[in-house]
Amino acid sequence: MAGQVQRQTGVALWRQIADRIRQAISAGAYDETGMVPPETVLALQFGVNRHTVRSAIAALAQEGIVRAVQGRGTLIERKERLNFPITKRTRFTAGIGEQAREMRGLLLSYSEEKADADVARGLQIRPGEPVIRMETVRKADGRPVSCATAWFPAGRFGGMPDAYQRTESITKAFAELGLSDYVRATTEITAVHADEADTAALDLAPGAILLITKAVNTDLEGVPVQYAISRFAADRVQFTIEN
Amino acid sequence: MAGQVQRQTGVALWRQIADRIRQAISAGAYDETGMVPPETVLALQFGVNRHTVRSAIAALAQEGIVRAVQGRGTLIERKERLNFPITKRTRFTAGIGEQAREMRGLLLSYSEEKADADVARGLQIRPGEPVIRMETVRKADGRPVSCATAWFPAGRFGGMPDAYQRTESITKAFAELGLSDYVRATTEITAVHADEADTAALDLAPGAILLITKAVNTDLEGVPVQYAISRFAADRVQFTIEN
DNA sequence: TATGGTTGTCTATATCAATAGACATTTAAG
DNA sequence: CTTAAATGTCTATTGATATAGACAACCATA
Numbered sequence: 001m002a003g004q005v006q007r008q009t010g011v012a013l014w015r016q017i018a019d020r021i022r023q024a025i026s027a028g029a030y031d032e033t034g035m036v037p038p039e040t041v042l043a044l045q046f047g048v049n050r051h052t053v054r055s056a057i058a059a060l061a062q063e064g065i066v067r068a069v070q071g072r073g074t075l076i077e078r079k080e081r082l083n084f085p086i087t088k089r090t091r092f093t094a095g096i097g098e099q100a101r102e103m104r105g106l107l108l109s110y111s112e113e114k115a116d117a118d119v120a121r122g123l124q125i126r127p128g129e130p131v132i133r134m135e136t137v138r139k140a141d142g143r144p145v146s147c148a149t150a151w152f153p154a155g156r157f158g159g160m161p162d163a164y165q166r167t168e169s170i171t172k173a174f175a176e177l178g179l180s181d182y183v184r185a186t187t188e189i190t191a192v193h194a195d196e197a198d199t200a201a202l203d204l205a206p207g208a209i210l211l212i213t214k215a216v217n218t219d220l221e222g223v224p225v226q227y228a229i230s231r232f233a234a235d236r237v238q239f240t241i242e243n
Numbered sequence: 244m245a246g247q248v249q250r251q252t253g254v255a256l257w258r259q260i261a262d263r264i265r266q267a268i269s270a271g272a273y274d275e276t277g278m279v280p281p282e283t284v285l286a287l288q289f290g291v292n293r294h295t296v297r298s299a300i301a302a303l304a305q306e307g308i309v310r311a312v313q314g315r316g317t318l319i320e321r322k323e324r325l326n327f328p329i330t331k332r333t334r335f336t337a338g339i340g341e342q343a344r345e346m347r348g349l350l351l352s353y354s355e356e357k358a359d360a361d362v363a364r365g366l367q368i369r370p371g372e373p374v375i376r377m378e379t380v381r382k383a384d385g386r387p388v389s390c391a392t393a394w395f396p397a398g399r400f401g402g403m404p405d406a407y408q409r410t411e412s413i414t415k416a417f418a419e420l421g422l423s424d425y426v427r428a429t430t431e432i433t434a435v436h437a438d439e440a441d442t443a444a445l446d447l448a449p450g451a452i453l454l455i456t457k458a459v460n461t462d463l464e465g466v467p468v469q470y471a472i473s474r475f476a477a478d479r480v481q482f483t484i485e486n
Numbered sequence: 487t488a489t490g491g492t493t494g495t496c497t498a499t500a501t502c503a504a505t506a507g508a509c510a511t512t513t514a515a516g
Numbered sequence: 517c518t519t520a521a522a523t524g525t526c527t528a529t530t531g532a533t534a535t536a537g538a539c540a541a542c543c544a545t546a
Contacts, residue, residue, distance in 0.1 A: 006439055008532075010258030010302070012503060018253075019436050038522060049505045054523085059253070070523040071513030081433075086484055187484040191434040191452045191477040193262055196249055209434045209452055234434040241329055241430040241484055251502075255533060281492060292535045297493085313493040314543030487546100494541070502533065511524070516517100 122227030365470030
């Protein structure tokens with residue numbers, strides 16, 4: 001698990017090391033002891049000064065992943081990476097349901113607006129037609145996992161914001177509005193560094209990585225009902241595509 | 244396209260700005276002029292000093308994405324993001340084929356080894372059974388797109404390294420070894436920061452993001468034939484999942 | 487050829503990142 | 517109680533990062 005860190009890359013050593021330790025924790029590298037190796041050992045492993053390792057651990061402590069105890073060592077507090085299956089019938093709440101006790105979708109804001117070119121293409125409507133836009137955050141056991149911007153055709157799903165706020169689930173909200181089933185037509189996946197807004201919304205470590213999906217959901221006749229751009233904290237989730 | 248950069252995050256401003264500009268280029272933001280906006284404009288947009296923007300542009304020039312010309316401006320040299328469809332019949336070479344002139348898969352190294360727990364689970368064999376491991380790099384028009392570690396059951400596909408080296412394609416190599424068709428059973432997708440080895444192998448900007456896939460391919464009877472971990476340069480590709 | 491807009495270079499300064507060493511404090515174990 | 521091992525704190529120094537300002541060099545064009 002060594003593999004040296006890189007200098008003069010615009011990414012501080014302490015951040016690289018924090019990322020590596022976070023990943024090692026979620027991969028179960030320290031499961032036997034439940035603790036991160038001593039600072040002096042890590043410093044030797046990564047080839048850096050002990051103070052640099054301390055900066056990395058401080059960042060992880062800030063995230064709530066580890067807790068340093070004087071005299072004992074650095075304890076692992078949280079070890080997580082939710083699996084998020086992407087299938088024809090992708091259901092966020094259901095898919096994650098077995099891995100977390102409580103799943104909630106929170107509506108941050110919504111508005112009615114006119115579809116721009118991207119949204120119109122996704123929903124297969126004409127640019128300028130009215131759509132409902134919703135900004136949401138989804139949480140597993142109180143911890144933010146992703147935030148999303150979703151668009152719906154305004155005529156058919158004008159009641160979406162209200163239904164979503166009540167049910168805290170897209171699937172249930174669709175059901176309330178008379179759409180009992182829907183399928184995922186396409187999903188695009190990319191990855192970028194988180195910007196300020198998403199860092200705040202997802203309670204992320206600054207400079208963290210986002211996995212981004214652009215998805216179109218359709219009803220059973222193939223008519224688009226939702227176009228959504230979701231931004232996932234990359235260190236908290238993984239996607240699984242089953243065929 | 245504004246959205247401010249973040250300070251004191253362990254990620255240097257010039258690197259954040261370079262990432263943003265690179266992404267804007269690949270999204271086609273500057274297609275009309277074929278040029279990046281003037282340094283003074285970018286500095287104002289991002290709320291930083293002009294010298295900081297210059298550091299970012301210098302990094303992009305180093306990557307060969309832009310070329311600054313005194314008196315004229317900064318020209319866009321290369322504009323890239325390959326789309327990589329992930330389907331039941333995922334074929335790297337074929338999928339990318341239409342987007343690049345030349346696709347090549349290069350064998351870096353290979354060895355015969357005993358399957359560890361992960362590999363055994365992927366290939367549905369017993370840990371300790373012999374497998375062939377191959378380290379490969381895949382290039383589109385000479386530019387590295389991904390590197391991968393792949394395992395094959397040694398008994399059935401002992402000739403894999405040789406066949407791959409000759410055909411530069413997994414699909415063709417399988418065909419030579421008597422497997423005319425195969426399907427993708429599962430794919431896991433995650434994202435991390437690139438480590439030193441992958442930075443070198445993929446000719447990446449240091450600190451770049453990797454999209455990682457873990458995939459199991461099976462023959463038409465559902466018997467696993469390949470377990471592969473691929474690491475893609477996140478700023479050069481996107482995945483598309485079609486259903 | 488004159489001008490405005492652009493990139494290139496230089497100096498100076500402040501802050502962050504990283505190293506180095508010394509020592510204090512706490513915990514667990516002998 | 518003593519000791520070893522671990523984290524916590526402090527000072528000092530160096531190099532990378534970022535800001536600020538001034539001016540040179542170059543290009544296109546009016």
